[in-house]
Amino acid sequence: DVKVTQSSRYLVKRTGEKVFLECVQDMDHENMFWYRQDPGLGLRLIYFSYDVKMKEKGDIPEGYSVSREKKERFSLILESASTNQTSMYLCATQAGGAGEYEQYFGPGTRLTVT
C-alpha cells in the first residue's frame, strides 16, 4: 500500500511567520503534488514536482515555494504566512510513467493563520 504522511494534522501560525509543511512517501513515486482545499473551491494545485530538485508551478503558486531535495520528501513553504492562506493542505503522490496517473493523498494539514 502507498503510504503518504504529512508532518502535522493541525497547525496554528501567526501572520508573517515562515511555515514549513512536509510530505513523505514510501513508494518511490516520481511525482509529488501540493494542493490546497477550500470550501466551494475544490482542490487547487499549488506546486508539483516530477523529480528531485524539479518543480513546476500549479494554478495558485503565489505566496508559496517548494523544495524537493530527496525523492521521498516534498516540502511546501509559506515564506510569510497570511490569513488568506488558512486552509487544508493536501499532499499527493503519483507513480509517473505512461498510464499511471492515479494520485494518492496524505491525511492533510489544516493550517490556521491568525
Place this chain on the structure above:
Amino acid sequence: ELKVEQNPLFLSMQEGKNYTIYCNYSTTSDRLYWYRQDPGKSLESLFVLLSNGAVKQEGRLMASLDTKARLSTLHITAAVHDLSATYFCAVDGFGNEKLTFGTGTRLTIIP
C-alpha cells in the same frame, strides 16, 4: 484551460434510493478518477476510468465514462448511510499528469 464541473453540488437522499452524480469536463481526455472524502479526512481513490465506455463497480457505487460526451457518472444504488461523504471527480489533460478536480458533491444519506 481544463474545467471540470460536477452536479449536483449537494445531494440529500433517503436510504434505499438510487441517484447519479454527474461530472462534465471541457477538453479531450480519456482518463477520469473518482475520489471519496469523509469529513475532516483526506481523499480516497474509488475508481480509475481509463478509456471510453469504461465501467467500474464496487458495492453500491458504479462509475462510467463517455469520452465523446466528456461525461462521467457515479451511480449510487440503494443508498446506505455510510455512503455519506463528498465525492470528487478529476480529469487529467490529455498526456498531462496533472489532475484537475471538480468542486465535489456532498452526499448526505438520510435514514
